[in-house]
Amino acid sequence: MYAHAVVLAKTLAMLFPTNAVAYEILLSLVKDAYWKKLESGRPRNKPLTMEFFSQKTGADLRSHPHLAPTFDEFLDSGLSSLEEAARKSTGQFAREAFEHFERRWSNLRRSLLSIALRPPSPAQSIDPLFMETGLIELGGWFDQDEANAMFALVFSMLYEQRLSDAVAAEGNVQGLAHVAVLDEAHRIVPADTEGGDGALVSAASQAAHLLSQMIAECRALGQGLILAEQSAGNISPQVLINTSTKIVHSVFFGRDKEFLRSALSLSNEEEDFLAYLEVGEALAFTGRAYQPILVKVPRHL
Numbered sequence: 001m002y003a004h005a006v007v008l009a010k011t012l013a014m015l016f017p018t019n020a021v022a023y024e025i026l027l028s029l030v031k032d033a034y035w036k037k038l039e040s041g042r043p044r045n046k047p048l049t050m051e052f053f054s055q056k057t058g059a060d061l062r063s064h065p066h067l068a069p070t071f072d073e074f075l076d077s078g079l080s081s082l083e084e085a086a087r088k089s090t091g092q093f094a095r096e097a098f099e100h101f102e103r104r105w106s107n108l109r110r111s112l113l114s115i116a117l118r119p120p121s122p123a124q125s126i127d128p129l130f131m132e133t134g135l136i137e138l139g140g141w142f143d144q145d146e147a148n149a150m151f152a153l154v155f156s157m158l159y160e161q162r163l164s165d166a167v168a169a170e171g172n173v174q175g176l177a178h179v180a181v182l183d184e185a186h187r188i189v190p191a192d193t194e195g196g197d198g199a200l201v202s203a204a205s206q207a208a209h210l211l212s213q214m215i216a217e218c219r220a221l222g223q224g225l226i227l228a229e230q231s232a233g234n235i236s237p238q239v240l241i242n243t244s245t246k247i248v249h250s251v252f253f254g255r256d257k258e259f260l261r262s263a264l265s266l267s268n269e270e271e272d273f274l275a276y277l278e279v280g281e282a283l284a285f286t287g288r289a290y291q292p293i294l295v296k297v298p299r300h301l
Contacts, residue, residue, distance in 0.1 A: 075105050079225065121122070130178060136154060147187065151182075155180070155200065162177070176222055180225050187210075189284070212239050212241075233253070250275060
């Protein structure tokens with residue numbers, strides 16, 4: 001559950017500019033909310049231990065939703081803790097921290113993300129999303145930071161589910177169990193973060209880092225991931241590096257060709273050839289081949 005709390009804190013940090021100190025406070029609020037909820041349900045003679053807290057996973061929470069605080073319980077608990085700290089403190093820092101999160105919590109309660117975090121039936125499992133064919137459409141979300149946060153939250157829960165399945169199977173994962181497809185990948189893992197204060201936690205960079213880390217590990221858990229993007233130069237290089245197979249269709253834009261040449265170690269001739277690929281043709285790059293493979297898709301498909 002400790003790892004789940006860290007993921008949730010990273011997700012919430014995507015919703016508004018957050019410096020390092022504010023992020024540490026946010027992480028503390030998330031962990032405290034989960035700790036208090038678990039502690040309230042345990043017998044007095046069996047106090048909650050850090051070992052038990054760290055062993056519980058996100059998949060455990062979905063199987064036993066009563067172990068997790070609700071969205072409103074988390075917000076109320078966090079504000080109460082900050083308000084109490086501000087009341088006891090003689091300095092300005094605690095008061096400013098309370099006002100900082102009070103404003104942001106107010107906006108969060110009115111966000112689209114709050115609808116997803118307040119399900120009509122909290123006991124309803126979302127596990128079928130991770131086992132069957134489904135479509136999650138984020139294109140209608142005007143606020144890109146909210147879309148980043150929602151995607152990171154869903155994908156992290158998917159990753160946690162695969163991790164829990166692997167633990168239950170004692171590491172004996174039987175091949176590919178599920179494939180997730182992310183279209184318009186630059187909307188979630190863009191190559192360049194927006195300008196501004198470098199001390200602030202970037203929503204886009206947090207999502208890219210989180211996704212890159214999980215991509216590097218999820219293949220061993222039976223989880224596949226396909227990222228589709230029209231312009232390769234628009235996505236995070238780390239995401240491209242952590243994918244095992246790359247399929248490249250015709251590329252005309254110079255910056256994209258230069259990016260692919262650097263990322264895929266292309267020769268000058270191979271880089272130039274990208275512009276001459278016809279419809280239905282692509283170059284496939286995989287670790288099992290020492291050079292790109294030209295593939296063709298029959299038109300009748």
